[in-house]
Amino acid sequence: MKVTVSRKAHFNAAHRLFNPKWSDEKNKTIFGKCSNLNYHGHNYELIVSVRGELDPETGFVMNLDDLRKIIEVEVEEYLDHKNLNLDVEEFKTLNPTAENIVIVIWKKIKAKLENHLDLKVTLYETPRNFVEFSGE
């Protein structure tokens, strides 16, 4: 039997959505106010869900305190209070859409989990806009 355990987290970050191959005008047409030249910020919320068999000795899928520490290093220390376009290596060449951000977060957390565990990350960019990634 598999069980899913989850932990919530959050970070604040600034970004600008744009495609460097396009003019500022075209970026404004496609990305609207999200393409503001001087950036804008979001209070990102995330739910990190790990699914797997229970360890018969602990009754845990994984220790949620270990998951807390992974999120602290891989997400909060890496992204909190950053300008995603300027400060975060991946987004120097990748548009920091919610879709691309959730994939970057998923890869960083997945690399720290035991191989047999499945991972899903849900990222809220606003209280009503959210994306999910499970590695498929």
Ligand SMILES: Nc1nc2c(c(=O)[nH]1)N=C([C@H](O)[C@H](O)COP(=O)(O)OP(=O)(O)OP(=O)(O)O)CN2
């Ligand atoms: N597929 C995507 N579409 C959009 C993305 C994205 O990452 N992927 N991003 C944006 C904007 O960056 C941002 O999400 C929009 O923010 P905001 O204008 O504040 O959104 P709302 O007006 O809808 O605010 P609510 O509070 O959610 O009503 C746009 N599109």
